[in-house]
Amino acid sequence: MSGSASARGGHSGLADAVGERRRGGDVRRLDPLFGPRGIAVIGASRDPGKLGAVMARSLSRFPGTVVGVNSRDVDPAAGRFASVADAATASPDPIDLAVLCVPAAVSAQALTEAGEAGVRAALVCSGGYAEAGGPGVGHQRDLVAAARDHGIALLGPNTSGFLVPTRSLTATFVPAAGAVPAGPVAVVAASGGVNHALAFLLGEADIGVSLAVGLGNAVDVTAADVLTHLVDDGTTRAVALHVESVPDGPALAAAVRALTARVPVVALVVGRNDVAEFARSHTGALATSWRTTRAALRAAGAVLVDDERELIDAVTALSALRLPPVADPGVGVVTAQAGPALLHVDGLRGRGVAIPQLTEDARMAVAELLPPLTYQANPVDTGRPGPGFDRLLATVSADPGVDLLSVYALAEPDALDLPAAVESARAAGAGPLVVALGGPPEQVTPQRQALRKLGVPALDGPAALTVAVSALVEDARARGRRSDEAPRPPVLVSVPRRDLDEDEAKALLGELGIPTPxxxxxxxxxxxxxxxxxxxxxxxxxxxxxxxxxxxxxxxxxxxxxxxxxxxxxxxxxxxxxxxxxxxxxMAPPGVDLIVGASRDPVFGPIVLVGLGGVVAEALADVAVAPAPLGPEAAGALADELSGRALLDGFRGGPVADRTALGSALAALGDLLVSHPEIEDVEINPLRVTADGLLALDAVLTVGEEARP
Amino acid sequence: MSGSASARGGHSGLADAVGERRRGGDVRRLDPLFGPRGIAVIGASRDPGKLGAVMARSLSRFPGTVVGVNSRDVDPAAGRFASVADAATASPDPIDLAVLCVPAAVSAQALTEAGEAGVRAALVCSGGYAEAGGPGVGHQRDLVAAARDHGIALLGPNTSGFLVPTRSLTATFVPAAGAVPAGPVAVVAASGGVNHALAFLLGEADIGVSLAVGLGNAVDVTAADVLTHLVDDGTTRAVALHVESVPDGPALAAAVRALTARVPVVALVVGRNDVAEFARSHTGALATSWRTTRAALRAAGAVLVDDERELIDAVTALSALRLPPVADPGVGVVTAQAGPALLHVDGLRGRGVAIPQLTEDARMAVAELLPPLTYQANPVDTGRPGPGFDRLLATVSADPGVDLLSVYALAEPDALDLPAAVESARAAGAGPLVVALGGPPEQVTPQRQALRKLGVPALDGPAALTVAVSALVEDARARGRRSDEAPRPPVLVSVPRRDLDEDEAKALLGELGIPTPxxxxxxxxxxxxxxxxxxxxxxxxxxxxxxxxxxxxxxxxxxxxxxxxxxxxxxxxxxxxxxxxxxxxxMAPPGVDLIVGASRDPVFGPIVLVGLGGVVAEALADVAVAPAPLGPEAAGALADELSGRALLDGFRGGPVADRTALGSALAALGDLLVSHPEIEDVEINPLRVTADGLLALDAVLTVGEEARP
Missing domain, CATH: 3.30.1490.20 (ATP-grasp fold, A domain)
Incomplete structure (x- = not known):
């Protein structure tokens, strides 16, 4: 399992074992689905209320061949045939995609016939499969078998379908989705409803989509498959990923990792609060699946957001602009009005975005451009914009600590032409920048459009700007981390095929280089x-x-x-x-107690965990997790995700945690689980931070049931 | 001080003492400002770039008299006079409002002349006053004195001004603000920039404003004054309040309290993260001004939000709809698509909104309307909407546990006419409901408008719906709490005019009914x-x-x-x-340690505080505060705001905190500070929660310097 996490795309032994998956990692496999030459609607209908008719309406703008199949209503002249084979014979284009609008009970048979007629991809929107229980479970099994037998990429069932506006391809049961404009964002949603909701919001935000797909039951085509497909898709500049549950963690992580090297991915994971309730009712379970899913996606390079609105803001920014990989990009904030700037800076600080003080040189240059009493250190507030705003942008952007410029302005046509100022600043060498612009729609809409034409993300207010800037920064950080990654050598220690007592567990920690008394x-x-x-x-x-x-x-x-x-x-x-x-x-010297450990997540495999020790920290569930293997630097940084991290930095005269040693210890625990599939989990509780370094005061190591004699 | 907190509107002894305020609490005092009959622009100019000319453009749509005053450019036929007195003589309407567009150095003189000519209100947008330092401090002092001498309500200086769309009155230096439509929301913003930004966003959201005002330096007209003015304003149905700093806490709290009895107030307080940095650098200071300001506004009845986008969502909901006062309203969630519903329910749970299971009767009724395999317990998911959606809404709304219906749907004209379904459900007796509607703009815009005409708040997605529902619930809870409020009798104990030792402090706790060993x-x-x-x-x-x-x-x-x-x-x-x-x-029995106390906030006066004890809780700054006096029920509920509240409910076999006793103890500490101005603060650290009840293990009481002999 763990090995497959580093393979691009792909399937896992576990997933194959449970019969849910098939070949994978092929960036071309979904071409017949998302780029078909011809499409057959199987179950075509002339009753406008029937799914077959609705689908035909949705597909009516498709410039390639669209045929209907209905053995009881054949009319070749009107494009309705008795079978896919007949349609394929009559069609000028090969029929690559079958859209099934037939009852679940006959869908496997219909898919088989389509496959025999050369169809290579299928969409099944309707429900009545496993999600419905009862006979639906069998229908789904048969459908999957038919797809596999004929090498068909199957999307669904139980989904809204997909749309590819650049191809005028609207394969959903909501014909109005055809109105969503083409744009640079791909939507990959677990839910058909969320897919449509996001696509419409991206349309309303004047961004548009390159592809928008709802996965539904995801019996064959998964999020990992679609992300793998997007690696080679030239039209997609950012991906909005919506995750409900993950069938195959390593495949998803590998696909995100491969894709984010070229295209940024922003992920919204549902279930924070369901999961929190679960965690509260299981007091031992500090790490949760929601948390682990987020950690795994983040480690793979995705940017995380908290709701669909943030998702839109983040892809608005990342589809226009991507920063170079940097460990911690600095943001220069330039504002035309102080009040909105305060909201923005407050938000950025809350998200841990660096807003560095400008250098002396930059300050002197700014001072020449602004009246003396404005705030000039960063944020740089003009009070009210005027001539020279372009030079101000170029000056702040040129500061060596500034990797990204964030600009807020209210549209004041008398005082400022922001697109012109941005263009002029660019000509003067200004670097990446992102803008939020408030004002009456008739003024700001064309200005936002003009800015986007310049490749500048244009948002509507301080909150959206904060999310956009954070997303750009997180994406740059993720790639900055990646450059630190090196393969981890296996950790080979002798582990008995039984639980270890404390002495044995501590001896093993010693082999890993973790100090014990x-x-x-x-x-x-x-x-x-x-x-x-x-x-x-x-x-x-x-x-x-x-x-x-x-x-x-x-x-x-x-x-x-x-x-x-x-x-x-x-x-x-x-x-x-x-x-x-x-x-x-x-007895150990006093200090701050941590819990650190590594365990085997059922979806993502080995993970490491760090949290503060003690019952208060446990009640607060203040822990951070990351998938293993990971390097000591990333592992040490994990502690900075804790709410109580101040305790590790000499709080109230306490000790300062050696982050290098902590990172090494966490990395070693992760390596241990990666290298030793027989170990179920290992926990050091407490790992005490003392003035003289870390000290593991107790340790428990559990060997998996299947590894025992 | 504390007495004035219960007075409506108004001024405080402290504020008068520092010379910042004057008469107040008069709901009519700002009528000449926001409802003038005639307006004089002092410093009129024919140079289109000058403030005087920009202001004249902004005011050009005002249907009453607008005159210019410029002694060097007199042309009575064109409405330009040498003085306000001349203009007043020539004007058919009394000149109530003067808009000063003159340099700071001469503004006091100009205001004096205006006052002598009968002007009763003034707006000063320009800067160069106290915020600029130097001579500006004197200019501001002179301006305030001139306003006070002539009983002039003075808005500004250093603000963008205000707009009253129903009166076609745009008194800002951004003429485009005149395009913001009239609507039910009043904006009261500390910052002129935020005032404009919010007004434009409310316009873009198709809500509009009744009044939008930026306070700037707020030397005379404060947020409290504007809120007091709005009590009698028939056009305002919700208030968006933006707070940066508070000059007079009790006056603001009293104004919010008076207004929220009639009109909901949603407050955005800036400074969470600046303040958090401050708190981290002062480890003793767990309570912060940002936190206290929020607590005071909440106690006064305001709904709190975290950014300006949430502010817009909340007033969108509250300007259309207000729930009756309820301690904890239950929300019924009805959705047309499951995926967006999951996002919404996840968000509501995270905000602590009750989503009660439906009663057996309601479930049976729902089961008759929906196919068997949809989720019907609450949330109620239709899978895909169809006929009967109106009856579903009416049925869920009728459940006795449901005080508010929250509905998410994607526009599917083939499947659902949501405004018609809502209207029909209303006719069948459905109660309050709020809706989010996704889809292509040409479909959802008219549907959202139709829903708003029905008095139904209409949002654009799950995140906005979550904020809207939370705001409706919080507003109902705030008024629910108010019904529990009773006057607190004074607590009169004998306190020596010096710090108390532990024995004396514990004896005093005993007098307050707080147990000690x-x-x-x-x-x-x-x-x-x-x-x-x-x-x-x-x-x-x-x-x-x-x-x-x-x-x-x-x-x-x-x-x-x-x-x-x-x-x-x-x-x-x-x-x-x-x-x-x-x-x-x-020795005390083991248990969970709390810190409780009461102290004197420099802005809001007496506050009580509760937090978890120990260094971990301190590092996390997990404390909750509320202004005193407060009743034991509200005080006991304060503990539920703690992140670590699970520790008070028998976590890991620990004791369960007696909330009644805890509430009584907190309320008594608050009463003590309210009744004894000589006490600076009192802290019980720890107050131990044991299986046998609360026990104060240590206490410190500090007497204020000025109270010492």
Whole structure:
């Protein structure tokens, strides 16, 4: 499984095993679906309310061949044939795509006939398949088998279909979707409804779509397949990805990774709050599927957003403009009015976007262009724009700390022609910039259009501008991270085919380079007393038993043992709960406790996790996850995603966490799971941040059931 | 101060004292500003680039008298006079409003002349006043004095002005603002730029404004004044309030409170992240001004939003519809497509909106209207809408748990005429509903307009619908809380005019009804040993000294003392750090630690605060604040705003916090500060939640410097 995560596109052993997938990773496989030469509507109807008739209306603008198939209503002159084979014979173009408008019970048979007549792709919009339960499950199985037998790329069932405006191809049951203009954004939506909603919003935003597809039951064509198809699609400049659930995590991650090298992907993952409820009812489960899906998409290079409006803003920006890969791009903010700028800067700061102070040179240049009392350090506020706005843009853009210029202005035709100012600034060497423009529609609509023609994303207000800038920055950061990535060598350690006790688990951590306190595993009381004599300072004395994972809960941990009497009291108590072996360690110095670990996500495979220790952090579910393998730098940065990250930076006189050591430890845990499929999970709880470095105070390693003898 | 918070509108002693304010609370005072009969532009100009000429263009559509004043360019036939007095004599209408387009240095003189000629209101858009520093400070002081001397309501300076579309009155330096249509929303913005941006966005959203005003330096007319004016304004059905800083908290809170009884107010407060940085650099300051401003506005009845787009969505909903006051309205979600519905429901859950399961009766009725395999429990998903959608709406609306219906649909003219379905559902008794409609603009624009004519808020997508529904729910909850409010009697206790030691502070808590452990204040070692004999279980022995507020930090706390030897060791150590008095208490049972307190916000006066105890919670700044006085129910509910609230509800086998007792304790602390102006703040840290109830383990009370002898 984990190996396939690095392969482009593609299928996984697991997915094949469960019979859901077939060949993959072929960037041309969906050409017959999205670029057919001829189309057959199977189940054509003259009843305008029937799906067959609605589909024919949707397809009426398609410039290639569109034929109907209905054995009970044949009229070749009107393009209605008894079979796909008949239609194919009569058609000037090969019939590549079949649109099935027949009941679920007969769809497999219809698809088989189509396949035999040379059809290579099919769309099934109607429901009545697995989502309906009962006989629908069998209908879906038969449909998938028919598609596989004939090498047909099958979209659906239970979806709204797709549209390709540049080809005047509207293959959805909503004919009005044909009105969505062609544009640079591809929509890849889990849901047919969301696909239409996004396509219409992109139309309303004057952006348009290159392709918009709803996946529905996704029995064959998945999001990963469509993303793989888009790698070679010259018309798509940004992808809006909507995710509900993921059948095959590594395939999706690989497809996003391959695509984002060329085209930015913005992802909206549904289920934050369902999942949070689930997490609350399962207090042990700090990492959740929603969180993991987001982490995996982000690691693969996608930009994450929180709702469909942010999705539109982000692709509006990224379809016009992409920054070069940078670890942390700096944004220069230039505004014509201070109030909206404050809203924008407040939002950018909340999203962790760097707004660097301008250099002395830039400030002096700005000071020559603006009246003395405006704010000039970044954000740069003109108070009110006037002549010289173009030079201001060029000056701020030229600052070495500024990778992107963000501009807000209200349209004031008397004071500022923003498109002209941008064009002039460009001529003077200004770099990438993004704009939000407020004002009356009759003024701002043509100005936004003019700006877009210049390749400048044009939004409508501070909030949209904030999302757009953040998306550009996140995309640049994602590619900046990628340049740090190097293959991780396998970690080969000896792991018994059973759960490890704390001593064994800590020995294994030692092999991974993760520090642990000195310790003695004691088979009897005499050994414990020897350990007391040998080890420094007050001691911790613990039950040593691989079958007990929550030692504290059963009274299996005694702290602050200083002498023989104290040790005997502790050993008595431990024997009282059935202990036969003991672990003796010096007490650790105080510090900040983390939980770190690696586990095996059922969808995405190995992931690493870091969170703050303690019950408060647990109640807040303040954890960050990332898919493994990952490098130590990315792993160390994971801690910066924690809400309580201030605790790792010397909060209230506490220790400062060594991010390099933390990153190495997390990366090593991830490598361990990648290299050892027999390990189910490993958790260090706590990993203490001390003034002298990290120290793993307890560790649990679980071997998967199937790996046990 | 606190008394004025309950007065309608108005001024405060503090504000008068600092010379910033004057008469207030008069709902008619701004009539000459926003409803003038005649207007004089002082500093009229024929140079089209000059402010005087731009203003004249803006005002050109005003149907009343508009005259110019310019002593150097007099032409009475063209409406240009040498003075306001001359203009007033010649004008058929009284000149109520002067728009000053003269340099700051001469504006006070111009305003004085205008006042003497009978002008009752003035607008000063230009800058060069206090915000510019230097001589501008004096110009502003003179301007304010002139306004006060002549009873002139002065808007500005340093603002974009205002517009009243129903009166064709555009008093801004952006003539295009005259294109913003009349509508039901009043914009009250701290910033002139934000005022214009919001007005244009409301125009673009096809909502329009009743009044849109930018306050600028707000030297006379404040947000509180405009809100007070709107109480009697029949055309305003919702208010969009933008807040940057608050000069007079109680006046603002009182104005919001008075207005929200009749008209909903939605507030956007800037400064979350600036303030968060401030809070991080001052680790002791968990409560922040941004947080307090939001809490005060919310307590006064405003609905809070996070950006200007949410502001537009919220007033779109609230200007069309207001729910009756309800403690927690239930929302029924009916959708035509499942995917967008999931996005919407995910968003509503994240905002804590109740989506109750339908009753058995409603479910049976729904089951008769829908195919069997759709989701029918709430949300109710039709899969795809068809005939009977109107009956579905009426049925779900009739469920006793449903106070508001939220509907998402894609426009499908073949399948659904949503305005007709809504009208029919209304006829069948359906209650309040809000709609989002996606689709091609040529279909959805007229449908959204038709829905608005029916009084139904119509949004454009799931995200906007989520914000709209949340706003309707929050507004209903705010008025639901209000019905619980009763006057709080004063709390009169004896407080020495100095800081209290822990024993005295705990005695005072006892008077407030807040439980504390049994304790002995010991003036010598013998007393401590008597306490050891008298008190049960292991003891805590602490330094007792009012001058030491962080006892633990100096080694002033010894825990788990069980015997005379242990006590002597602890007393030795305490004497070693200079202790002469000791506090001896039994150790408290384990539990969850809270920090609760009350302090005096410099803007809003007494506030109460609750947060989780411990360094993790502190690093996360997980606290909730509310203005005092407040009732125990509202105070208890404050704990539900904490991110870590799960810890108060038996998390991981922990205790369940008694919300009634917690609310009473918080309310009592608030009452204490309201009744005792000499107390600066009081903090209980920790207030422990135990299985046996709350227990205040430490308390600090600080008396204000000015109250000390």
């Amino acid at each position: 000195p310790r003695r595993a004691c088979a009897d009381r005499a050994a414990a007393h020897r350990a007391l004599a040998e080890l420094p300072g007050p001691l911790a004395v613990k039950l040593l038993d691989a079958t007990v994972t929550h030692k504290s809960d059963v009274g299996g941990v005694h702290l602050g043992i200083r002498d023989a009497a104290g040790l005997d009291a502790a050993l008595d108590a431990l024997e009282g709960i059935g202990a036969t072996r003991f672990l003796v360690e010096p | 049994p304790r002995r204040a010991c003036a010598d070692r013998a007393a401590a040993h008597r306490a050891l004999a008298e008190l049960p279980g292991p003891l805590a022995v602490k330094l007792l000294d009012a001058t030491v507020t962080h006892k633990s930090d100096v080694g002033g706390v010894h825990l788990g003392i069980r015997d005379a030897a242990g006590l002597d060791a602890a007393l030795d150590a305490l004497e070693g750090i200079g202790a002469t008095r000791f506090l001896v208490e039994p």
